[in-house]
Amino acid sequence: MRAWPxxxxxxxxxxxxxxxxxxxxxxxxxVRTTTELAGVGARVHLFGSRLHDHLRGGDIDLLVxxxxxxxxxxxLAAQITARxxxxxxxxxxxxxxxxxxxxxxxxxxxxxxxxxxxxxxxxVD
Numbered sequence: 001m002r003a004w005p006x007x008x009x010x011x012x013x014x015x016x017x018x019x020x021x022x023x024x025x026x027x028x029x030x031v032r033t034t035t036e037l038a039g040v041g042a043r044v045h046l047f048g049s050r051l052h053d054h055l056r057g058g059d060i061d062l063l064v065x066x067x068x069x070x071x072x073x074x075x076l077a078a079q080i081t082a083r084x085x086x087x088x089x090x091x092x093x094x095x096x097x098x099x100x101x102x103x104x105x106x107x108x109x110x111x112x113x114x115x116x117x118x119x120x121x122x123x124v125d
Contacts, residue, residue, distance in 0.1 A: 021050045022060065027118050029087045034064055034119075037080050038097075041067040045115030048094075059092035060084075063111035066099040073097045 022030075027046075034044040048061030062080075070076055077097040084093050098108055 021052075022046065026060075026088055030060075030062065030084060031118050033083050033087060034062075034080060037083065038064055038066050038070075038076060039068065043117055043119050045111060045117050047111045047115035051114070051116060059094055060088070061094045061111070062096070063108070063115050064095060064097045066097065068099065069101050070097065070099045073099060073102070 030044060030046075034042050043065045045063040045065070046061065047063060048059070050060055064077070064080060066073075066076075074097075077095040080097075081093050081095045084095075085091065096108060096111055098104065102108070
């Protein structure tokens with residue numbers, strides 16, 4: 001697996017996958033939608049409360065990493081969000097999108113450090 005610039009690859013453990021509070025069908029819809037809209041090389045990570053059984057919260061927090069520059073990142077994030085809301089039901093979905101030109105903010109770094117890559121898991125299944 002290719003590492004994101006400046007980040008070592010993070011391979012989630014099987015325990016992390018068991019603890020995620022999303023269904024395999026939801027994960028597949030997230031990966032499929034992200035790939036369709038952001039391209040085959042895009043990676044999507046789940047972060048936030050959905051990674052922990054003991055935390056509450058219904059929102060789905062996603063970090064989408066695009067290997068190529070994105071001309072309109074806010075628009076792409078909005079498209080991914082809208083399509084996922086239609087596919088998964090009217091639940092709150094937050095999409096952070098970064099590309100090589102993105103100036104990383106603390107929230108990006110937290111998402112990179114704590115997130116579990118869904119694209120990797122979808123390939124394993």
